[in-house]
Amino acid sequence: RAARQLELETGLRQALDQQEFVLHYQPLVDVKTGRIIGMEALLRWQHPKFGLIPPLEFIPLAEDTGLIVSIGEWVLKTACAQIKVWHDTGFPALQVAVNLSSKQLRDKNLINVVKQVLKEAGIEARYLDLELTESVLMHDMDLAVTILKELKAVGVSFSLDDFGTGYSSLSYLKHFPIDYLKIDRSFIQDITTDLFGAGIVRAIIVMAHTLNIKVVAEGVESYEQLAFLRTEGCDLTQGYYCSRPLTVEIFTELLQDWDRLRAGKCSIKD
Numbered sequence: 001r002a003a004r005q006l007e008l009e010t011g012l013r014q015a016l017d018q019q020e021f022v023l024h025y026q027p028l029v030d031v032k033t034g035r036i037i038g039m040e041a042l043l044r045w046q047h048p049k050f051g052l053i054p055p056l057e058f059i060p061l062a063e064d065t066g067l068i069v070s071i072g073e074w075v076l077k078t079a080c081a082q083i084k085v086w087h088d089t090g091f092p093a094l095q096v097a098v099n100l101s102s103k104q105l106r107d108k109n110l111i112n113v114v115k116q117v118l119k120e121a122g123i124e125a126r127y128l129d130l131e132l133t134e135s136v137l138m139h140d141m142d143l144a145v146t147i148l149k150e151l152k153a154v155g156v157s158f159s160l161d162d163f164g165t166g167y168s169s170l171s172y173l174k175h176f177p178i179d180y181l182k183i184d185r186s187f188i189q190d191i192t193t194d195l196f197g198a199g200i201v202r203a204i205i206v207m208a209h210t211l212n213i214k215v216v217a218e219g220v221e222s223y224e225q226l227a228f229l230r231t232e233g234c235d236l237t238q239g240y241y242c243s244r245p246l247t248v249e250i251f252t253e254l255l256q257d258w259d260r261l262r263a264g265k266c267s268i269k270d
């Protein structure tokens, strides 16, 4: 494992130049209508020796080495260019979500990078959503509030990712201009079997709606979970039940066939 780690570390420095990163996209589905409203861009590393490496294995490394700033910029650029292609091929309303790491948020260039990327891609800011976790916002709250407000003025939206796994501090919801709250998969997992867990999810949905924040359920894997979320008024769902993260090619095919094949499966009628 140590040898692999070392190889990853050296490889990571060249991975951008060697064009070894790819983005997969997972649909975000409207719980009421079953339609795709957008997608989350998820980074993978196509390693010449180890094959496709999931983000959790190399993002911490990219953060420690500071490489995450340039990798993150590549992710933003690639995702925005791709959403433009999808807009132009008949899906003009889709929104793309991109995960931001703590180092990126604190990078002085971030606001200019975001503006530049949107301009180059030729898309309006409202089609870009930035996903942040509580731990990303936590370090220096005042600074984070300032940065988010500046970005908000540009027109992007924000999601609070993995909600429930950190401090779930209500002060985040109060201070940050959050548009979407993503309930972590660990809470969704047992909503159909654990009354207490179900109660927490129900309460999060009510609280978010009171604050005018939309709710996304992460990691929805079954019809029963989706049915529960529909009853509780959850807005959006993301998870293997509707679709796993997909390559650009397969996502494009799926968009074309979605209404015929999946919209019914991913929506629950009253």
Ligand code: C2E
Pocket: 026, 041, 042, 043, 054, 055, 056, 059, 072, 075, 098, 099, 100, 101, 131, 161, 162, 185, 218, 219, 220, 221, 238, 239, 240, 241, 245
């Ligand atoms: P995340 O942002 O919470 O992304 C959701 C993760 O849950 C993804 O894992 C996705 O594949 C997985 N997932 C979605 N639906 C289901 C489901 O129904 N069941 C299960 N078991 N898993 C599901 P992935 O792609 O491995 O990404 C892991 C994390 O890596 C992400 O969590 C995010 O924190 C980070 N990440 C991914 N891409 C980027 C990126 O471009 N930049 C940064 N900074 N972080 C990224």
Ligand code: MG
Pocket: 040, 099, 131, 161
């Ligand atoms: Mg995310």
Ligand code: MG
Pocket: 161, 162, 182, 184, 218
């Ligand atoms: Mg998440």
